Amino acid sequence: MKQALGTGVLCALGAGLLWGLVFVAPRMLPDYPPTLLAFGRYLAFGLIALPLAWRDRAALARLRAADWRMAFELALAGNILYYLCLASAIQLADAPLPTLIIGTLPVVIALLSNARDATLPWRSLLPALGLIGLGIGLVNQQELARLAPGAGRHYGLGVLFALGALLCWTWYPIRNARWLKQHATLGSSTWATAQGLATLPLALFGFVATLAVARPAGYALPFGPQPQRYLMLMLAMGLFASWLGTLLWNRASRLLPAALSGQLIVFETLAAFAYAFLWRAEMPALPALAGMALMLAGVVAAVWAVQRQRGV
Template sequence: MLRGVLAGLLAGALWGLVFVAPRMVPGFSGVDLAAGRFLAYGLVALLVVGLGRGRRPDARQALAAIGLSVLGFTGYYLLLVFAIRDAGTEVPTLVIGTIPLWVMLLGKPGHLRWRALAPALLLTAGGLALMMAVPDAGEGGVRPDYWRGVLLATCSLACWTAFALLNAAWLKRHPEVNATDWANWLGLATGAGALLLWAVAGSGIGALRAQPQAGLFLVLCVATGFGSAWLATILWNVASQRLPASLCGQLIVSETLFALAYSFAWDRSWPSAAQLAAVAMFTLGILAAIKAHR
């Protein structure tokens, strides 16, 4: 269990970097950064497999990787981008922030009593409530496509929740596939999906090259593609193989904790009292979940 928990926490630490990267290159859209990161992930996986450092999937394994890559990477993010376009930032962020709760609820092992898991659920829900301000319509009133955005955000939530549960179940059914090979196969599928994501919602090459921070953008895509996608996926696969899905769901909260730490470091500021309380509740929630699963 300890190795699985550490792997999940390290994956959260790498995922948290993705929240700071857009602030380093504000002239680039989130779609461009995501497509660049996913494409870099695909290229790393292609390089590893091409050099013979990893196994190649058979037809059934490739089909599973394609389906799960759509759920957990390109499809999830594309739905989120369109949700933000239609409903603004606040509501989709609030909806996506409930992913740890849904994964814990739906991934609970049959032998684990709800009473044992209740402290972790309550602490996580309380932390989320403190972190997320109540959304409002803003000065411009409710957007005309607001409810479509809410629906898209809900679909995005369903995609990643399904990915977390199905990915863990697939790995447990196929112990012969190690975490690195599965991360490579997901990367190959995700890289192909990144090209589609860029074609649908990304900027043209000319527009990207015209940006004054084009070099830093490329560096960030490579860094997050290698660390926040390829390496983080390997670590998450290790956690998914070793831990129940409900505990993995709780560990997703570490992404928020590390993202906050990186953001405060970038801003050279200190968190507010409410944010500190939320961090404490998140941390206690993780500890409570680990205790419940022993």
């Protein structure tokens, strides 16, 4: 039991470190529209899934029609729509406020998951969530100070996209975890590959449609003004953030209570902030460092609460 808890936490940590990469890509490719960032990432995910699907073809052949419908739903909401909204929010409103809004995910998901399933006593859950919430607020003091005044309608539109991303990424892990626990024989790797295959036609259609209809004026076909950087980043996000991150999160979702795994999305938030500071070659201020420490303390408190409940 204790080993399963530790393995689940480590899998969630790995997924968070990989998912944090997607917050940096829009800043590394500011000349690319959000549609091409989202569709490029998931086109790479789908193409990477093809050879993996051949290797795992026996397990994939056992999936039912209901499994494939769920894979398409998860691919559409948790992959395509989520990253379209996130990349749009970051480019329209800069990174600080979208990151703050998305950063509330650990608290929102944990509250919703526990309200539905009651897997942890509220007296054990709320202190950990309080530490995480306070940490998110402290970290974002430094980020919010970077906001440009008078951002106007673009800023407001960016906030709306960030809220859309929050909605998508709140639904995805809760629904994904429930499906995995309802289908105990479904392997984490098989399910990650199935989601990649489900994403492929959606991403291919979106990528081609964007190039045909909505590409920016003067955009160099097919891979834009920085093709080498674009291709490398899309492949890296497709392999690491999408396939491997999904695999690790599937494993964590199977091993951990939904309320705890929801809180562990805080690893994604921490990684996103850390990568942003590295990209800007900037040292976090003392409140940001204190906030990160509180977020980690919240994770420790949450894991301790699960250990106490399970008697391990």
